[in-house]
Amino acid sequence: MEAFFSLLNGMALALAWPSVLYSIGGVTLGMMVGVLPGVGPMAAIALILPVTFHIAPTDALIMLAGVYYGAQYGGSITSILLNLPGTASSAVVCLDGHPMAQRGRAGAALFITTFGSFIGSNLAIVLLVIFAEPLARVALQFQPADYFSMMLMGLIAAATLSEGSVAKGIIMVLFGLILGMVGADVNTGAQRFTFGFTDLWNGISIVAVAMGFFGVTEVIRNLVTGGERDASVYSVTWRTLLPTKQEMRDSTMPIARGSLIGMAFGLLPGTGTSISSFVAYLAEKKISRHPEKFGHGTVEGMASSEAANNATAQSAFIPTLSLGIPADGVMALLLAAMMIHGIQPGPRFLTENPDVFWGLIGSFVIGNLFLVILNLPLIGIWVKFLSVPYRFLAPVVILLIAIGVYSIQSSTSDIFFVIGFGIAGYVLSRLGFQAAPLLLGLVLGPMVEENLRRALLITRGDYMVFLERPISLSFLILTALLILSSVWTPWKRFKKKAEA
Amino acid sequence: MSKEAIQTAGFVGKDNLVQRLFLTSDSVGGWISVAIGCVSLAQGLALGLGTLRRLGSGGFPFGIGVLLIGLGALLIVGSLRRGGATASIPIKVSSVLILAALASFAVLLPLFGMIPAAIVLMLLVSVAVTGRLGLGDIIFSLASSVAAVLIFINGLGLALPAIRWPL
Numbered sequence: 221m222e223a224f225f226s227l228l229n230g231m232a233l234a235l236a237w238p239s240v241l242y243s244i245g246g247v248t249l250g251m252m253v254g255v256l257p258g259v260g261p262m263a264a265i266a267l268i269l270p271v272t273f274h275i276a277p278t279d280a281l282i283m284l285a286g287v288y289y290g291a292q293y294g295g296s297i298t299s300i301l302l303n304l305p306g307t308a309s310s311a312v313v314c315l316d317g318h319p320m321a322q323r324g325r326a327g328a329a330l331f332i333t334t335f336g337s338f339i340g341s342n343l344a345i346v347l348l349v350i351f352a353e354p355l356a357r358v359a360l361q362f363q364p365a366d367y368f369s370m371m372l373m374g375l376i377a378a379a380t381l382s383e384g385s386v387a388k389g390i391i392m393v394l395f396g397l398i399l400g401m402v403g404a405d406v407n408t409g410a411q412r413f414t415f416g417f418t419d420l421w422n423g424i425s426i427v428a429v430a431m432g433f434f435g436v437t438e439v440i441r442n443l444v445t446g447g448e449r450d451a452s453v454y455s456v457t458w459r460t461l462l463p464t465k466q467e468m469r470d471s472t473m474p475i476a477r478g479s480l481i482g483m484a485f486g487l488l489p490g491t492g493t494s495i496s497s498f499v500a501y502l503a504e505k506k507i508s509r510h511p512e513k514f515g516h517g518t519v520e521g522m523a524s525s526e527a528a529n530n531a532t533a534q535s536a537f538i539p540t541l542s543l544g545i546p547a548d549g550v551m552a553l554l555l556a557a558m559m560i561h562g563i564q565p566g567p568r569f570l571t572e573n574p575d576v577f578w579g580l581i582g583s584f585v586i587g588n589l590f591l592v593i594l595n596l597p598l599i600g601i602w603v604k605f606l607s608v609p610y611r612f613l614a615p616v617v618i619l620l621i622a623i624g625v626y627s628i629q630s631s632t633s634d635i636f637f638v639i640g641f642g643i644a645g646y647v648l649s650r651l652g653f654q655a656a657p658l659l660l661g662l663v664l665g666p667m668v669e670e671n672l673r674r675a676l677l678i679t680r681g682d683y684m685v686f687l688e689r690p691i692s693l694s695f696l697i698l699t700a701l702l703i704l705s706s707v708w709t710p711w712k713r714f715k716k717k718a719e720a
Numbered sequence: 721m722s723k724e725a726i727q728t729a730g731f732v733g734k735d736n737l738v739q740r741l742f743l744t745s746d747s748v749g750g751w752i753s754v755a756i757g758c759v760s761l762a763q764g765l766a767l768g769l770g771t772l773r774r775l776g777s778g779g780f781p782f783g784i785g786v787l788l789i790g791l792g793a794l795l796i797v798g799s800l801r802r803g804g805a806t807a808s809i810p811i812k813v814s815s816v817l818i819l820a821a822l823a824s825f826a827v828l829l830p831l832f833g834m835i836p837a838a839i840v841l842m843l844l845v846s847v848a849v850t851g852r853l854g855l856g857d858i859i860f861s862l863a864s865s866v867a868a869v870l871i872f873i874n875g876l877g878l879a880l881p882a883i884r885w886p887l
Binding site for chain 1: 745746748749752753756760763767771772773774775776777779780781784787788791792794795798807808809810812814815818819821822823825826827829830834837838841842843845846848849850857860861864865868872876877878879880
């Protein structure tokens, strides 16, 4: 009950004058990048991160979070109308959404995905309201050894559960850890990985890394793989928006199941929205009485996967806000934003900044309501938006990257870092390396090292402390299970099946 | 060539060995990992590992270096045994232009201010995307650079001149 009142209080905060504007601005921007193929929420958040340095921390988080969950709504529009995933997590919607559009049912498909997204998000918000505070209270008992093991699990989860090879995922995490070490060592003051460059003494800005690896890399990749977008967008009229009774009935249970799957994935650090939407789709296909119809325009898989990715996007805030462990790359950026604003993420965040926490949650409720309005009645605008040519979009994106990264420290050398990270990101992505684990390593790296050293200092170098403390041991066992399960690779089989 | 096609190719000939050792996505990635691992390891040793009880500044980089070398070797060995898709990193003039656009911005900004730097950046990116420069692109870059000044310098108070002449 107390949590409920806190939520109401948070909603009141989020409805206050500037906050509500930032929330609406964030979700609208999120919708935009969700709709546009080739610009993901990650790049968008990296782009506006420097802008948010100038506003209050609560508003900054509200806006950044809005971009993230807003993009989950927008992505399905492009999937349905163009058969191109607007975001990676809405790729599965193409399978059934586009065939529906070809049959003239695009409107109904949009309605169902929006409805599924809304339900998935709200169920996850309820979970967030109920669980975040108790979880943080438990986490207050954590000692450095427990923190170390928990973060280790987060990093390994990021590496093993992300797409692609496990070894490559772990390598990216380690690259991230190295980037996180650049600059002065907090314990001894020794300069690490600076190689005599004074520009590196203060460390590498996460914004430069994110913009290089996500912004620049994405633009280069789009230019290289190229291919003009199919210009024929299906028209959507008001009348076709309403689904039939049968379609509604068919999508109710899948939405509920998808939400549950999505919430579970959000709680797991290191997973993301793309995996949860895939798994929800496959689960639905598995239990369906007519699996052969999947991929030909049935609503079940689509409803389930959309509910799942939105539920994941919201419940991912639980580990991020109450433990300080980012669930995916976007959450890592949000954590970085908090730190820049002087808020230390972790279990103390809730007790020390209750207004920020509940204001943020309150904004989720408002943002999701607004997204439904943005999505359905304003669908015509998004259809038009899809025809913005890339020759106008790309210059704006690159200009925002340049100004944004310069504005952080008023240093042009950061722009050269972005160029370097852009090249590295492009080469690594061509070799099958995912960038998200690197970002997690970069954000968590300094904390992992700090807690490892502190734990060893307290126990006078006794490494058994990691096995003797029950909390730490549980995390280590989970980490071991993650590694074992990745050797067994059920996820890969899941994915192969989905792609087949 | 697909993974399966290489796998069914059978024996490992001399050419095949070079291919598997140096040219697949996995092996190239593995070598990069080994190289960066070596740098990290050297950095760790140079800084001092410290003791088990009190890890020195080099302890963590050393450990990460060891892991990177190990995992890189794993990728290379995996590629040797199973082969894999050939690494392809196509480089186009357009990608170089994007990087040049960013670099030009970094050089021009302190010298001439925001508007000229932004215009040059946007025109270079436009050329990268379309391969030519139209009047529309020029007007668009002009308008965007003014918008950037209004948003970032007037709106957000970024301490930068909109336009200046260094001479």
